[in-house]
Amino acid sequence: MGTDTDTAKPATRIQREKQEAILEAALDVFSQYGFRGSTIDQIAEAAGMSKPNLLYYFKSKEDIHAPLLARILDTWLQPLRELDAHGDPLPEIQSYIRRKLEMSRDFPRESRLFANEMLRGAPGFHGVLHTDLKKLVDEKAEVIRSWMAQGKIVKCDPYHLIFSIWATTQHYADFDIQVRAVLGKERGGEGRFEDAARFLDQLFLHGLKPKN
Amino acid sequence: MGTDTDTAKPATRIQREKQEAILEAALDVFSQYGFRGSTIDQIAEAAGMSKPNLLYYFKSKEDIHAPLLARILDTWLQPLRELDAHGDPLPEIQSYIRRKLEMSRDFPRESRLFANEMLRGAPGFHGVLHTDLKKLVDEKAEVIRSWMAQGKIVKCDPYHLIFSIWATTQHYADFDIQVRAVLGKERGGEGRFEDAARFLDQLFLHGLKPKN
DNA sequence: AAATTTTTTGACCGATTGGAAAAATTCTAG
DNA sequence: CTAGAATTTTTCCAATCGGTCAAAAAATTT
Numbered sequence: 001m002g003t004d005t006d007t008a009k010p011a012t013r014i015q016r017e018k019q020e021a022i023l024e025a026a027l028d029v030f031s032q033y034g035f036r037g038s039t040i041d042q043i044a045e046a047a048g049m050s051k052p053n054l055l056y057y058f059k060s061k062e063d064i065h066a067p068l069l070a071r072i073l074d075t076w077l078q079p080l081r082e083l084d085a086h087g088d089p090l091p092e093i094q095s096y097i098r099r100k101l102e103m104s105r106d107f108p109r110e111s112r113l114f115a116n117e118m119l120r121g122a123p124g125f126h127g128v129l130h131t132d133l134k135k136l137v138d139e140k141a142e143v144i145r146s147w148m149a150q151g152k153i154v155k156c157d158p159y160h161l162i163f164s165i166w167a168t169t170q171h172y173a174d175f176d177i178q179v180r181a182v183l184g185k186e187r188g189g190e191g192r193f194e195d196a197a198r199f200l201d202q203l204f205l206h207g208l209k210p211k212n
Numbered sequence: 213m214g215t216d217t218d219t220a221k222p223a224t225r226i227q228r229e230k231q232e233a234i235l236e237a238a239l240d241v242f243s244q245y246g247f248r249g250s251t252i253d254q255i256a257e258a259a260g261m262s263k264p265n266l267l268y269y270f271k272s273k274e275d276i277h278a279p280l281l282a283r284i285l286d287t288w289l290q291p292l293r294e295l296d297a298h299g300d301p302l303p304e305i306q307s308y309i310r311r312k313l314e315m316s317r318d319f320p321r322e323s324r325l326f327a328n329e330m331l332r333g334a335p336g337f338h339g340v341l342h343t344d345l346k347k348l349v350d351e352k353a354e355v356i357r358s359w360m361a362q363g364k365i366v367k368c369d370p371y372h373l374i375f376s377i378w379a380t381t382q383h384y385a386d387f388d389i390q391v392r393a394v395l396g397k398e399r400g401g402e403g404r405f406e407d408a409a410r411f412l413d414q415l416f417l418h419g420l421k422p423k424n
Numbered sequence: 425a426a427a428t429t430t431t432t433t434g435a436c437c438g439a440t441t442g443g444a445a446a447a448a449t450t451c452t453a454g
Numbered sequence: 455c456t457a458g459a460a461t462t463t464t465t466c467c468a469a470t471c472g473g474t475c476a477a478a479a480a481a482t483t484t
Contacts, residue, residue: 014481033246033248033249034246050432052433052475055474056430059473118389119244119327159407163380163383163384164415168375171379174330177333177341181342181345196372206366206419207414207416253441253442262463263442265462273443
């Protein structure tokens with residue numbers, strides 16, 4: 001019948017604004033230092049309020065962290081969900097890569113929060129990796145496999161293909177500091193995402209196009 | 213003239229063993245929870261000693277963390293250093309990918325420690341990213357570019373090529389939990405690294421081979 | 425304006441944190 | 455064995471941690 005959190009939720013506009021401000025600040029902090037490395041005081045200060053005041057809106061540290069994780073997993077997988085089995089294989093993969101890369105560009109903190117959670121063994125995702133995530137990937141891997149069977153793209157392991165798309169795109173958010181350091185002042189600006197898009201297009205499309 | 217740490221270092225064998233045990237335990241802990249999320253007590257317990265005893269060998273938390281970081285950056289870049297400008301381009305890149313993947317398989321904690329450091333902005337690497345790392349990548353990017361100029365491999369951005377090799381290989385260490393969850397019981401065993409190697413070979417070699 | 429509800433604050437709590445100091449122990453050399 | 459050095463443990467500390475509580479202050483309703 002639902003928890004007390006959704007029965008007791010008239011949520012005035014002020015409440016929702018404050019909660020959003022807290023989650024916003026928490027995203028900043030958690031994405032850098034992980035759950036254990038972040039403190040409530042830190043988040044409270046970033047949100048411009050006192051710790052007891054923050055705890056008035058979220059009753060514990062985990063209560064701030066959990067909704068962030070929940071929101072992110074859903075957002076994160078949206079591009080994969082949109083991979084259309086009836087579309088043109090190569091353009092479908094291309095736009096999947098692009099969408100994923102745009103997410104790294106536009107939501108780097110979310111990517112880092114996700115990475116932080118993975119690094120410590122994803123306790124915040126308890127079973128969801130083995131159920132929801134696996135189910136979605138299984139489904140899309142089957143789509144990709146059917147494209148291979150039709151000879152539309154070159155044969156390879158669809159799971160590792162998906163992993164490599166995740167890895168290459170998320171890298172630009174998670175290892176942003178390294179990327180910018182290596183590219184230097186001129187090439188490390190905002191244009192790096194366009195360079196990356198161009199490169200990844202080439203790598204994957206050239207790598208997947210059948211030699212017919 | 214060096215710091216006091218290298219002037220005062222007779223370092224009996226027992227001392228070195230204990231220090232190594234501490235660093236080993238610290239690697240376990242830091243790689244999961246990051247610097248701020250890890251505690252000295254946690255490390256001490258993992259090393260099988262009391263906190264004050266640990267602090268007898270390393271005088272602060274940072275003093276345990278710093279040598280781990282220093283060691284890892286060097287180890288991590290070794291495969292790239294070995295990329296031979298005078299070797300055969302495609303096999304060179306292939307064995308670079310393989311070496312990198314083997315490191316993810318054999319040293320996943322080191323990979324995660326590195327990732328953790330990147331996520332929080334790499335304060336432990338202060339300037340080294342912009343100097344040593346950039347210098348090495350610049351150098352090797354030039355090698356790759358020369359291969360492209362010779363028509364040995366297809367033209368693309370060598371920096372993003374290197375990034376994509378880093379990303380795809382390290383993914384198997386940093387996101388290990390996710391990878392295993394998605395691959396499931398049967399396909400998620402040790403064999404996943406061979407599958408990954410096979411896939412990455414195909415992706416990069418097929419993607420880089422010039423169409424002559 | 426009075427009454428009531430919501431929000432914010434300040435003081436505080438026990439537990440944990442990184443670390444210091446010194447006593448107690450163990451090891452080693454003569 | 456014994457003096458001295460190296461190691462370990464016990465005790466302790468101030469700061470910070472996550473979190474509570476009651477009272478003050480604002481906002482809202484009547």
